[in-house]
Amino acid sequence: MLAVLTTIGIVLFVLGLLFSIAWHELGHLAFAKLFNIRCTQYMVGVGTTLWSRTWGETEYGIKAVPIAGYVRMVGMIPPARRDESSSGTRMSRWRAMIEDAREAHLVEVEPGDEDRMFYQRKPWKRILVMVGGPVMNLILALVLFASVLMGIGLQQETTTVGVVNECVVAVDESQEECPEDAAPTPAAEAGMYPGDEIVAVNGTPTPDWRSLQETIRDAAGPGTIEVVRDGATHTLDIEITRNEVAVLDEDGTPVQRTDADGEPVTDAEDRVLVETEEAGFIGIQPAYERSPLSAGETAAHMADTAYQVGEHLILLPTKIPDLWNATFAGAERQPDSPVGVVGASRIGGEILTLDMPIVDRGAVMLMMLATVNLFLFALNMLPLLPLDGGHIFGALWESVRRHLARLFRRPDPGPFDTAKLMPVAYVVILAFVGLSVLLLIADIVNPVRLVQ
Structure with a gap:
């Protein structure tokens, strides 16, 4: 059964990724056709074509490897200026690469395309064509996040007691069996039971788990806890003790302990250790229930996820050495290691x-796909050819040059020649291909796993 569920999960994710790529390319295609640019191909995936059909002037198809896609538009690169196309001098290797790229793009130009080429459109139109793809990914991510967070909801901590711990141990010493000399927890001594809903501590209302946690941590010594049990309210006398507990950040998440290099510190059993402090302690764990987030909470969650995606994208080059060691040197694959399509x-x-319930598994899958779309948006907005951001940068720079030319009454400089950046584009392509191959091998020999 596990094999069947795993296979279904893989298929569903691949289909979701294919839809995300198709949705991205649809943004390019829609604006290109709106501005009467001839599009010869709309392809989802790269590599061998698995299926294709031609409708009108465009071939639509699916290719074998779902890592990218493209819309082929006529005239992506402008023709060379006359003073740049001299035939009497020998071309440098750089210049030869530029002209080869230009010639490859001009081959697709046919009679009737004289006024239907990409480079002929005004910069703002070209920007809309290129930004249309990443924005489609952003829209899809927002829809998926909102559907999960505001519709399905997330499992969240409640003030209902889920577990009553038997004995007092420091957070880093937690274990299944209590040591012989360990004292019973205040909650156990006070007669608390799973299912009790805590409504107040020492007379202070505790409407949510975070406020309950903070109130207990700030308390010490004799006190009272009001609980609702079987519909009736009970007041329990309790002796709140002091104990070594995890330091929490502003979101209530335990702060991991790190070494001088910023790497997580683990114990002999490879458990990640956390920073600790002495605080009030009664020895309970919360019960969880699924509840939708508000619009404000959803926006905050999406903003936090977008920040993390941007941070991971910026730090991606620094993770290559660890990825290499995990692939070829037998090092441990870090949980935050980048993954490819296979991973x-x-x-x-x-x-x-x-x-977990099937609804929660579906929610996790949709959240993962939403995060992938955020990453696709951020990646494609990088100002590097052949990414969309490289073409956007070229159009912006052309607009600036033309405005400056008009301001200083100089001749129109003409369209920005993206062909001059093609050698850089080749370097970027080689880097992405190399990273993709490394990720493929790593995801096969030493994959990142949710369950260790």
Whole structure:
């Protein structure tokens, strides 16, 4: 059964990724056709064509590898200026690369395309064509996040007691069996039971788990806790003790302990240790229930996720050495290691095997796909050819040059020649291909796993 669920999860994730790519390319195609640019191909994926059909002047198809896609538009690169196309001098290797790229793009120009080429459109139109793809990913991410967070909801901590711990131990010493000399927890001594809903501590109302947690941490010594049990309110006398507990950040998440290099510190059993402090302690764990987030909470959650995506994208080059060591030197694959299509698909397969309600597994899958779309948006907005951001940068620079030319009454400089950046584009392509191959090998020999 686990194998079946894993396979279904992988297939669902791949289909979601294909839809995300198709949705991205649809943004390019829609604006290109709106501005009467001839589009010869609309392809989802790269590599061998698995299926294609031609409708009108455009061939639509699906290719074998779902890592990218493209819309081929006529005239992406402008023709060379006359003073740049001299035939009497020998071309440099750089210049030869530029002209080869220009010639390859001009081959697609046919009679009737004289006024239907990409470079002929005004800069703002070209920007809309190129930004249309990433924005489609952003829209899809927002829809998925909103659907999950405001519709399905997330499992959140409640003030209902889920577990009453038996004994007092420091957070880093937690274990299944209590040591012989360990004292019973205040909650156990006070007669608390799973299912009790805590409504107040020492007379202070506790409407949510965070406020309950803070109130207990700030308290010490004799006190009272009001609980609702079987519909009736009971006041329990309790002796709140002091104990070593995890330091929490502003979101209530335990702060991981790190070494001098900023790497997480683990114990002999590879458990990540956390920073600790002495605070009030009664020894309970909360019960969880699924509840929708408000619009403000949803926006904050999406903003936090977008920040993390941007941070991971910026730090991606610094993670290559660890990725290499995990692939070829037998080092441990870090949980935050980048993954490729294979690795992400495996994680998608693992999600469906998790021990949680099917609704929650579906929510996790949709959240993962939403995060992937945020990453696709951020990646494609980088000002590098052949990414969309490289073409956007070229159009912006052309607009600036033309405005300056008009301001200083100089001749129109003409369209920005993106062909001059093609050698840089080749370097970027080689870097992406190299990273993709490394990720493919790493995801096969040493994959990131949700369940260790």
